[in-house]
Amino acid sequence: MSAPQLARVSILGVGKMGAAAARRLAGLGYEVCVWNRSSDKARALASDRITVAETARDAVEAADLCIALLSTTDAVRQVVEECRGPSTLVLANLASGSPDDGRAVAAAVAEALPNATYVDGAYCGPPSALEQGTGQLFVSCAGGEKALDARAGAALRALGVTSFCAGVGAARALDYAVVDMAFVTLMSYASNAAMLEREGVDASVAVAAISHRLAAAPAALEAAAARMADRSDGAYESNPTATLATWRNFFDSRRPYLDKIGASRVLPDFCIDVLDRAGASGAHGGADVTRVQEVLRYNDG
Template sequence: MMRTSLTVGFLGTGIMGSPMVRRIAGAGYRVAAWNRTRDKAAPLVSAGVGIVDQARDAVCDADVVVCMLSSGPACDSLLLGERGIIAAMRAGSVLIVMSSIPVDTAQRHAHAAAAHGIGYLDAPVSGGERGAQDGTLAIMAGGDADVFERSRALLQTMGRPTRIGPAGTGQLAKLVNQMMVASTIATVAEAMLLAEQGGADPAQVRAALLGGFADSTILRQHAARMITRDFTPGGPAKYQVKDTKTALAFARNVGLSLPVLGLVDDLFSDMVEHGDGELDHSALIRELRRRNGLPDS
């Protein structure tokens, strides 16, 4: 492992953040991590990560700060204001917000960072917990090209970074991604249910489709979860709903009607309302079973 002189402050060590921190530390970066619940960050000590009690302690001496919180409001609460993280960072450092947040929120963060002489990228990810563990995340970055190039090596420890355009466009790309993920999960769930109720073995149908035009990561990973009933959250459904609603709101702002996404959002919204929001988004098949009066078996 090659050591680097760069220091990283990492904010948010949840399902995605924790393996991302491990990848960064494993690449030789010095990392100080903070999480609202300290106990959830404690296992990272074995990876050489320093754990701090206050978020400001993770960022005040950092060259790069990575934010991986759950939502736009959570990021706003921590980053902005006179006592926020941006105000605590030193001029010349870089803030990378890897949370999935609204486009206008990312643009607001970029403006606040620039006012303090701080570089900014919005760089949401796709690939789930497995991608975070393996360092194969798709990373969609928005921000100035020079800030992206300064951050490229760090981002590459976590996956494959691509600069989309100016601040906010990383989040726009993530909305496009989430639209496709949510819609595909819904279609795969319907397909597995149809196979089952039609008298075929869903596992054999899935196996037959691999390698064909219907093949996808969703078919490989999420259909398998639907068949085995393993809904341990890699991507909790409550966050999928957050993203579909954000995409619909953005579409309205630019004058678009997205009818397929609207139907998918209704499905996920009902799923969450029925108490399945903490389950993996592949558990959408449970909502389809409910709608069809079928037992969850």
């Protein structure tokens, strides 16, 4: 039995991310066509498996799957308009932006390329991870994964660990949530770096301890999601894992020490503010910490 035919792939925009995607796919045996408004960047990628398109329309017409890695939503919409026509390709928009930005491009594609399948998405990771296929790709389309051409889906999966969501905009929301989690972890470490250094805690020891704690995060988040879905005071107050008051005391206890060593209090001060708005110092002090969603999600605090 012969191997399945690979999709013809075009990359629109070959900045660092686009160039990494082109090299990744070419290295896996895909025939890749690249286009960039600054043509020098595109020509620098030319090889036996990477060709250069003179125009965006040429790139679209040469592809089964076209991946837009342009810098802005407006740039993607402009290119879509320039490529107006009957193409039946899959267009995957991985330009950074919000769920509404994804829907704006979806509308532009529906109007200018009515026969195309629009895939909305976001890539989580640096160019080096994209080139090695080790980052995370979040994608969504109107009909879900089943609506996507198998060859196009395989090419997208080759870019990294891929999560499919149903509905345009969903992938971008997921990307925001995952990136925020990573950034908050970084902020937490940075906020405590001066204390760790002063007390002689080696970075490798700290990272190992943090990693062990983060390994329990998925189960903890699933449990929190169930409590948060109820949203009633009864749910918040039933068998709390850790109360608002407990968390407040935890953050408050470090403030005198941070003042003493001249370190920033910005993170504990922020956390205490959120906890207090959620009721840590009042009637809801005994509620589970998930009650912070009343501030962070509903802004009722």
